[in-house]
Amino acid sequence: MSIVKPENLVYTKTKLMTDKTLSYCPGCGHGVVHRMIMEVVDQMNIQDKTIGIAPVGCAVLAYDFMNVDMQQAAHGRAPALGTAIKRLQPDKYVFTYQGDGDLAAIGTAETIHCCNRGEDIVMIFINNAIYGMTGGQMAPTTLANMPSSTSPYGRDVARMGYPLKITEMVAPLAGVYNCSRHSVHTPVAVRRLKRAIQKGFEAQAAKKGITFIEVVSNCNSGWKKTPNDANKWMEENLFPVYPIGDIKVDGNMVEK
Amino acid sequence: MEEVKLMKGNEAFAEAVIRSGCDGYFGYPITPQSEVMEYLMKEDPELKRTGMVVLQAESEVSAINMVYGGAGCGKRVMTSSSSPGMSLKQEGISYIAGAELPCLILNVARGGPGLGTIQPSQADYFQSVKGGGHGDYRMIVLAPASVQEMADFVSLGFDLAFKYRIATLILSDGVIGQLMEKVILPEERPRWTEAEIIKNTPWATTGKTPDRERNIITSLDLDPAKQEQHVYKLEAKYNEIEKNEVRYEEIKCDDAEYVVVAYGSAARICQKVVDLARAEGIKLGVFRPITLFPFPKKQIRALGQRVKGMMSVEYSLGQMVEDVQLAVGGALEVQFYGRVGGMIPTPEEVLEAVKSKLIKK
Numbered sequence: 283m284s285i286v287k288p289e290n291l292v293y294t295k296t297k298l299m300t301d302k303t304l305s306y307c308p309g310c311g312h313g314v315v316h317r318m319i320m321e322v323v324d325q326m327n328i329q330d331k332t333i334g335i336a337p338v339g340c341a342v343l344a345y346d347f348m349n350v351d352m353q354q355a356a357h358g359r360a361p362a363l364g365t366a367i368k369r370l371q372p373d374k375y376v377f378t379y380q381g382d383g384d385l386a387a388i389g390t391a392e393t394i395h396c397c398n399r400g401e402d403i404v405m406i407f408i409n410n411a412i413y414g415m416t417g418g419q420m421a422p423t424t425l426a427n428m429p430s431s432t433s434p435y436g437r438d439v440a441r442m443g444y445p446l447k448i449t450e451m452v453a454p455l456a457g458v459y460n461c462s463r464h465s466v467h468t469p470v471a472v473r474r475l476k477r478a479i480q481k482g483f484e485a486q487a488a489k490k491g492i493t494f495i496e497v498v499s500n501c502n503s504g505w506k507k508t509p510n511d512a513n514k515w516m517e518e519n520l521f522p523v524y525p526i527g528d529i530k531v532d533g534n535m536v537e538k
Numbered sequence: 539m540e541e542v543k544l545m546k547g548n549e550a551f552a553e554a555v556i557r558s559g560c561d562g563y564f565g566y567p568i569t570p571q572s573e574v575m576e577y578l579m580k581e582d583p584e585l586k587r588t589g590m591v592v593l594q595a596e597s598e599v600s601a602i603n604m605v606y607g608g609a610g611c612g613k614r615v616m617t618s619s620s621s622p623g624m625s626l627k628q629e630g631i632s633y634i635a636g637a638e639l640p641c642l643i644l645n646v647a648r649g650g651p652g653l654g655t656i657q658p659s660q661a662d663y664f665q666s667v668k669g670g671g672h673g674d675y676r677m678i679v680l681a682p683a684s685v686q687e688m689a690d691f692v693s694l695g696f697d698l699a700f701k702y703r704i705a706t707l708i709l710s711d712g713v714i715g716q717l718m719e720k721v722i723l724p725e726e727r728p729r730w731t732e733a734e735i736i737k738n739t740p741w742a743t744t745g746k747t748p749d750r751e752r753n754i755i756t757s758l759d760l761d762p763a764k765q766e767q768h769v770y771k772l773e774a775k776y777n778e779i780e781k782n783e784v785r786y787e788e789i790k791c792d793d794a795e796y797v798v799v800a801y802g803s804a805a806r807i808c809q810k811v812v813d814l815a816r817a818e819g820i821k822l823g824v825f826r827p828i829t830l831f832p833f834p835k836k837q838i839r840a841l842g843q844r845v846k847g848m849m850s851v852e853y854s855l856g857q858m859v860e861d862v863q864l865a866v867g868g869a870l871e872v873q874f875y876g877r878v879g880g881m882i883p884t885p886e887e888v889l890e891a892v893k894s895k896l897i898k899k
Contacts, residue, residue: 330745335607336756345754351743353610354756355603356633362600363607367743369591370562370613374745392603395596 298324298349309509311499314466316347318476332375333367335360339381340414358389361396364403375483377404382423383413386448400457400491404482410501418504422446449496453529459491461530465498467513498524541723547688547714548573550721554689556583559727561613562591564604569656570712571646574618598623602630609639610755612735612742614696618644621662632671636757640699644708646715649880657880658712663857666709667831676776678706679830681801685719713803785828794823796896799862800851801827810885835865842866847896849873
């Protein structure tokens with residue numbers, strides 16, 4: 283007797299994800315975020331109008347998994363590519379997909395100026411407080427006292443600087459229309475992220491400016507924790523520094 | 539009807555860009571090339587002429603990456619800068635080479651190293667023809683010697699870039715950029731329509747339609763065997779360019795006993811040197827490479843076998859001279875004369891060097 287019947291099938295593989303096996307570690311949030319972007323593109327029926335930009339970092343091969351036209355950028359430069367792609371093809375939907383080292387360290391200038399110009403694109407920012415791909419080095423978002431392979435005794439803020447809250451930095455810029463912080467470790471959080479992505483794609487069609495979406499995510503391998511422990515650690519340690527929620531909605535800063 | 543104007547090299551270049559069917563310019567101010575973006579902003583082609591996008595980026599790094607993004611969409615895009623800014627663009631140029639993106643880049647070179655000087659220089663030769671960025675790659679390098687060539691090389695540069703999916707660099711210098719002289723402006727070419735772009739650049743990220751696989755613009759292949767094949771493919775393309783695209787000019791080389799090799803504005807000075815030398819009975823000619831890559835090796839080798847002496851004249855400590863010597867081989871010891879730091883040699887100075895270094899040898 284078959285349990286799965288067409289009429290009770292409530293979950294299927296995201297149509298616009300390719301069949302390629304994800305290169306991410308088990309438990310990593312990247313795959314979920316990829317899926318949410320592709321579900322939005324599918325539901326809005328804009329596959330033929332969407333151009334994504336992959337970063338340098340764990341998501342460097344994002345173009346292997348998302349079935350839309352994509353460009354792979356030099357480290358940190360995705361917003362520069364996104365700017366030109368959107369300016370030259372204004373009828374397209376453009377998104378960048380970047381990690382914390384890419385967006386908040388080497389690409390800080392590109393990030394801030396793209397936001398300041400208010401390019402009509404969506405910027406997805408995965409913050410796991412570590413350089414995942416290169417093997418767990420300190421990121422600009424690494425927490426105070428948090429160990430990494432280049433801060434083996436913990437991030438000494440007096441010598442290594444403080445965790446950079448770049449999302450709070452870009453939010454007040456006039457070119458930023460929507461700015462919010464998310465996670466993907468619970469179904470509720472995933473659904474909330476998907477709504478934000480959809481709102482961002484709609485905002486760029488309406489030429490409202492940047493939608494900046496941070497996803498606080500885990501890095502089980504870099505943090506040397508099991509997926510469950512990593513999520514718990516993320517809630518206890520990352521969320522207090524990087525609180526989940528809306529920062530700017532439809533051009534207005536959210537009162538705290 | 540011919541449109542003749544008196545224009546600065548940088549301005550003639552910018553006007554030619556608008557007329558070339560260019561879709562986008564991305565730049566950052568730096569002396570001595572700022573007139574390029576100033577002219578484009580004043581003309582405002584996005585709203586007033588062809589619809590071409592002109593954007594002032596936050597840095598040269600960002601500007602060259604905007605070029606990458608635009609070129610990846612199959613658009614005709616370009617940037618311009620001067621030497622210190624060109625150093626910043628090298629990362630992006632390497633990625634553009636790896637991803638095989640066509641684009642146009644202008645360097646109105648000034649003296650270095652470091653912040654150096656804002657006066658003219660040819661010390662970026664190595665950076666331009668040997669690959670200033672990382673990895674095995676080449677650009678097509680055109681060296682204009684007049685305001686007319688600043689205008690003419692725009693469309694030529696774009697055409698070559700799209701023919702081979704490669705970056706074309708126009709290596710100019712502060713003399714040519716700032717010089718005012720007569721220029722016949724090129725005819726206006728329309729920008730490609732969306733349909734033309736899809737037809738001419740089927741690899742571009744124009745949006746995945748049901749009739750094709752998704753297009754990916756990347757320079758990455760983690761599998762070394764595949765990456766090796768990719769680099770060999772690039773090599774084959776560079777070999778094809780060396781076979782087909784060599785451009786040069788010979789000035790009074792037919793009966794010359796001695797030849798100076800010079801490019802860009804240095805070749806203009808050397809042309810005057812030829813007149814001075816011939817007035818004294820010295821049979822001197824100028825060989826001017828127009829393409830620095832591909833370098834006119836065969837032609838220089840042939841000259842080297844025929845003449846008594848050869849000298850490279852550059853505004854540098856001697857960079858192109860290495861390629862001239864490589865081309866000549868053992869037939870001659872190639873001499874060198876140059877000025878650096880933004881100083882320009884006078885024809886009399888060069889003539890003196892011709893006498894002391896070439897003839898007395």
